[in-house]
Amino acid sequence: MSAHGRRERPDPPEPLGAPTVDSHTHLDACGCESAADVAAAMDRACAVGVTRAVTIADDLAAARWAVQAAHWDDRVFAAVALHPTRTAEVTERDLAEIESLAADPRVVAIGETGLDYYWDHSPPESQQDSFRWHIGLAKRTGKPLMIHDRDAHADVLRILREEGPPETVVFHCFSGDAAMARECADAGYVLSFAGPVTFKNAADLREAAALVPDAQYLVETDAPFLTPHPHRGRANEPYCLPWTVRGLASVRGDAAERVAEVTRRNAERIFGLA
Numbered sequence: 001m002s003a004h005g006r007r008e009r010p011d012p013p014e015p016l017g018a019p020t021v022d023s024h025t026h027l028d029a030c031g032c033e034s035a036a037d038v039a040a041a042m043d044r045a046c047a048v049g050v051t052r053a054v055t056i057a058d059d060l061a062a063a064r065w066a067v068q069a070a071h072w073d074d075r076v077f078a079a080v081a082l083h084p085t086r087t088a089e090v091t092e093r094d095l096a097e098i099e100s101l102a103a104d105p106r107v108v109a110i111g112e113t114g115l116d117y118y119w120d121h122s123p124p125e126s127q128q129d130s131f132r133w134h135i136g137l138a139k140r141t142g143k144p145l146m147i148h149d150r151d152a153h154a155d156v157l158r159i160l161r162e163e164g165p166p167e168t169v170v171f172h173c174f175s176g177d178a179a180m181a182r183e184c185a186d187a188g189y190v191l192s193f194a195g196p197v198t199f200k201n202a203a204d205l206r207e208a209a210a211l212v213p214d215a216q217y218l219v220e221t222d223a224p225f226l227t228p229h230p231h232r233g234r235a236n237e238p239y240c241l242p243w244t245v246r247g248l249a250s251v252r253g254d255a256a257e258r259v260a261e262v263t264r265r266n267a268e269r270i271f272g273l274a
Contacts, residue, residue, distance in 0.1 A: 010231040013242040016049030017257035021267035022238040024172045024220035027055040028065050035072035042075045045238035053238045058083030063101050070106035079109035085121040087130040108271040110138040111146020118150045135163045144168035181208035192218040195228035198247035206251045219263045
C-alpha cells in the first residue's frame with residue numbers, strides 16, 4: 001500500500017537529465033506527518049531529479065502543517081490559503097491566522113484559492129468572497145496567487161479583472177483550452193501543468209500546453225492526486241513528476257531536460273526559491 005494507506009505507489013521513473021521543481025504538491029495528503037516522512041519523500045524525489053517542492057494548504061490545519069514542513073526541510077516551501085470548497089463557514093479569526101502564516105518567510109505563495117463549481121461543498125458566493133480576500137492578501141504580501149479553478153473559468157477570470165490581479169498569478173493544474181491559455185498568457189499569468197496533460201482524453205489541454213510561452217509555465221504533481229500516465233489511478237508523489245515533464249516535453253516538441261530546466265528556472269523566479 002501507499003504511504004497514505006490507500007493506493008500503491010508506482011516504481012520510480014527514470015531520472016530526469018536536469019533538476020526541476022514540483023510547484024504544487026500536498027505532502028500531508030501523501031501521508032507525510034513527521035520531519036522524517038518529509039525527508040523520505042524528498043529523498044525519493046531528489047533521486048529522480050525533483051530537487052524542491054512547494055507543499056500546498058487547503059485548510060487551516062494543512063496551512064499550519066505546511067509551514068512547519070517547510071521549516072523541517074530546506075527542499076520544501078509552503079503555500080497557505082483556504083481552498084474554495086472550505087469557505088462555507090469562514091470566520092475572521094480563520095482569515096487572520098492565514099494572514100499571519102502567510103508572513104512566514106518559508107511561505108512562497110498564497111494558495112490554493114479560487115473557485116470550484118464541481119463540488120457542492122461551498123456556495124459560489126462564499127467562494128467568491130474568499131477568493132477576493134485572498135487576491136488582496138497576495139497583493140499585501142507581495143507573494144504569488146495560486147489559483148484552483150474547476151468548472152469556473154469565466155468567473156475566475158472575471159474576478160481577477162474586477163479586483164485587479166496581483167503581480168504574479170499561477171493557475172495550478174491548468175484545465176482550460178487553447179483559447180483560455182492564450183487569454184491567460186496575454187494577461188501575464190503563469191500556467192502550471194500536472195498529470196492530466198499526459199492523459200489520452202486531454203487533447204484540448206495538450207493544445208493549450210503547446211502554446212504557452214517558456215517563461216509562463218510550471219510543472220506540478222498535485223500529489224497524491226492526478227498521477228500521470230501510465231500510472232493513472234495509483235498514488236502520486238513528487239517523485240512521479242518526471243512522467244509529467246516527459247509528457248509535456250512531447251506536447252511542446254522539446255527535450256525533457258530542457259522542460260525540466262525551464263520549469264526549474266521559472267519556479268525559482270516566480271516563488272523566489274533560494
